[in-house]
Amino acid sequence: MAEGLQLRNVSKTFTAPEGDIVRALDDVSLDVASNEFVVLLGPSGCGKTTLLRTIAGLENVDSGEIHLDGERLDETAPFRRAVNTVFQSYALFPFLTVERNIAFGLEMEKRPRAEIRERVAEMLDLVELSGFAKRTPAQMSGGQQQRVALARALAKRPSMLLLDEPLGALDLKLRRQMQTELKRIQRSTGIAFVFVTHGQEEALALGDRIAVLNAGRIVQIGTPQEIYEAPATRFVADFIGETNLLPVTYDADGTLTVAGQWKLHLAGVGDIDEATVATADSVSLAVRPERVSLHPDGHLRGVVAETAYLGADVHLTIDLGNGLRINVREDAQDHSVDVGDSVSLRIEPRHTRILTS
Ligand SMILES: Nc1ncnc2c1ncn2[C@@H]1O[C@H](COP(=O)(O)OP(=O)(O)OP(=O)(O)O)[C@@H](O)[C@H]1O
Ligand SMILES: [Mg+2]
Numbered sequence: 001m002a003e004g005l006q007l008r009n010v011s012k013t014f015t016a017p018e019g020d021i022v023r024a025l026d027d028v029s030l031d032v033a034s035n036e037f038v039v040l041l042g043p044s045g046c047g048k049t050t051l052l053r054t055i056a057g058l059e060n061v062d063s064g065e066i067h068l069d070g071e072r073l074d075e076t077a078p079f080r081r082a083v084n085t086v087f088q089s090y091a092l093f094p095f096l097t098v099e100r101n102i103a104f105g106l107e108m109e110k111r112p113r114a115e116i117r118e119r120v121a122e123m124l125d126l127v128e129l130s131g132f133a134k135r136t137p138a139q140m141s142g143g144q145q146q147r148v149a150l151a152r153a154l155a156k157r158p159s160m161l162l163l164d165e166p167l168g169a170l171d172l173k174l175r176r177q178m179q180t181e182l183k184r185i186q187r188s189t190g191i192a193f194v195f196v197t198h199g200q201e202e203a204l205a206l207g208d209r210i211a212v213l214n215a216g217r218i219v220q221i222g223t224p225q226e227i228y229e230a231p232a233t234r235f236v237a238d239f240i241g242e243t244n245l246l247p248v249t250y251d252a253d254g255t256l257t258v259a260g261q262w263k264l265h266l267a268g269v270g271d272i273d274e275a276t277v278a279t280a281d282s283v284s285l286a287v288r289p290e291r292v293s294l295h296p297d298g299h300l301r302g303v304v305a306e307t308a309y310l311g312a313d314v315h316l317t318i319d320l321g322n323g324l325r326i327n328v329r330e331d332a333q334d335h336s337v338d339v340g341d342s343v344s345l346r347i348e349p350r351h352t353r354i355l356t357s
Pocket of ligand 2: 048050
């Protein structure tokens with residue numbers, strides 16, 4: 001029996017009240033290992049919540065299969081599924097104390113009192129709230145309530161925890177703290193986490209792997225480094241981090257011209273084949289601003305249009321002519337140019353991606 005979660009060709013459509021058909025999930029396949037932290041990342045409306053709800057059993061699939069630890073999950077009643085969900089709006093019981101909130105699921109299962117007491121203490125310890133057992137949710141901060149929600153969801157020792165933007169209501173500082181906490185808790189319990197966010201920084205910080213969704217489809221899945229360094233499409237390159245997309249024309253024999261200036265041979269640019277580039281409707285070169293440097297022996301020439309000093313580094317916008325601009329990030333210590341200066345820019349081909357979709 002296969003461990004972990006497998007989704008195979010899962011599709012789900014909704015009929016909106018206006019009569020429109022919404023394809024919320026379109027042929028989604030995904031594997032999550034039994035101790036993995038997978039982040040689902042994508043813009044609003046791309047299907048993230050729908051995907052979690054189908055795993056949780058709150059939504060039926062139209063087609064496809066879902067397996068968890070070797071069982072057909074989509075044929076298992078929701079309350080029998082070994083998954084638990086944490087929502088953005090903690091959904092704690094307001095009139096129950098912290099310890100009774102955490103014990104709730106175990107009490108429903110009529111577990112022995114001693115076992116419940118022990119498990120609640122263990123969970124309070126895990127989320128570092130041991131002194132808060134007798135409080136009610138209203139007597140706690142947002143971050144503390146979120147940790148109670150997490151403890152409650154983990155108390156039944158699910159095989160997998162589903163988290164739908166659980167940090168969305170927290171301010172930035174608390175959010176960062178909770179990210180570290182979540183990562184620690186996931187590691188120490190070894191339970192698989194499927195975590196939804198539309199924040200790309202959060203995804204990079206948390207995921208063992210990130211699945212990028214757009215319009216109901218997984219467009220790329222990989223480690224944070226793979227997604228950042230080797231985006232598969234313009235959408236991924238643009239959605240994760242800051243990127244420059246420069247127009248490319250295909251000349252012949254594997255040579256390209258970037259932004260009308262830079263002659264480049266495909267051989268140096270990674271793993272795209274020539275036929276794909278030659279037949280594509282449009283071709284772009286993606287390069288991160290921190291991978292472009294000012295260098296006398298450069299590939300592109302332009303004029304500094306804007307500079308912004310941000311402490312550790314300086315953001316430059318360079319006008320390349322023909323209405324094209326490129327963003328460059330320079331170490332503030334090396335900063336030596338001003339608006340109006342002519343500059344030459346160097347880009348290592350191995351730090352670029354040629355994208356055709
Ligand atoms: N019950 C429903 N009836 C009709 N359409 C729905 C229903 N639930 C979701 N949708 C539609 O399905 C699509 C996916 O919605 P979903 O809630 O999964 O998006 P999401 O990625 O979680 O977005 P967000 O980041 O805003 O939470 C959207 O276009 C949404 O309008
Ligand atoms: Mg959502």
